[in-house]
Amino acid sequence: MNRPDREASPDVLAVIMAAGASRRFGAADKRLARLPSGQTLLAATVARAVGAFAHLRVVLRDEDDPVALGLAPDTPLIRAPHAGDGLGASLADAFAALAKDDALAEFEAAAVLLGDMPALADETLKRLLDHAARERIVRPRHAGRPGHPVLFGRAYWSELASLGGDEGARRVIARHRGHCLELAMGDPGIHLDIDIASDLAALPRGLA
Template identity: 50%
Template sequence: MAADAVVALVLAAGRARRFGNDKRLAHLPQRGPLLAATLASLRPHFGEIRVVVGLEDDPVHLGIAKDVGTIVAETAEQGMGASLAAGIRALSIESQAFAVAVMLGDMPWLSEDTLALLCSRASDRSIVRPFYRGQGGHPVLFGRCFWGSLEQLTDDEGARSVVRRHGADCIEIAVQDPGVVQDVDRPWDLDGARRNGR
């Protein structure tokens, strides 16, 4: 499936309390704020990108480009599952995509080859997951027939329960890309990236 048939949904409504301040604005060398860098890495692969934000978030302040749509998750404080459900409900109405690539807003290190590979394996009836050295990562691509299940999520578990229920429909792809498992939970998660100029 072509990448333009897959919409990217970036979850960025969390306040990141473990980080100590708003990690979405944490600076990456030569790449700018963390969330903006993540979105820039997705832009070449997705004709449609949507970002889930919280009620009090200002997209301009977060560095979200004007041509990137935002979806407000009114119950974002309930956790990632609630944010994902809000995003999927909006996409079900507004997007014609066959699949959605669910992405976290603090993962700017994915390789272009990985994104292209995942999109090439997507379909409306499959769940595509990248694995790096046996560890599951992001983005996870959900075919449209699973969107109804994603809309029902309410807690902080995210989409794991949907993946478990539909194991027979999962395509697991081993990649040599640590970027699929590298996110930012605490300030020191950025230290290596800063040292390496990433």
């Protein structure tokens, strides 16, 4: 899988969460929703991350076929055996795997991206990278509201690895408000995820 040769922040990786059941989308697997570009929704999100991060992992369910989801065969994966229990459980699977990966031993931070957010601006991802630190949580803010992705310094990986259920990482962020940096962005894409099929119409021209 080709990635940019980025010298900036080589010790930060993107973790793309794509193991959810997406029940609100209906019977179809929303990760397979096709954009006019021909890419699947998940593949478009991954391509956006590849443009900013030199390293990434895509989190999938045990039974998922990455090629069927539109991903390149060499896409680095993490399997989430507890994905059925919710986003928190998937995050726990992901960060437990990251902690055991010797290739990532020197990494300072990981940015958690949702697999259904292909409209993020490149500048948003690059600004998050610029503010990465081992003992810092960084998230974007637009129109008075925080959004995604959220970048977690390595100091918080063990807490993420102990999550469960479907709450996600909100409690981790709340416990460490003093180490949380919110960056004002002019990017509405930090709030634009695809929950139901009609949300696809809200994607910017060129994506949908």
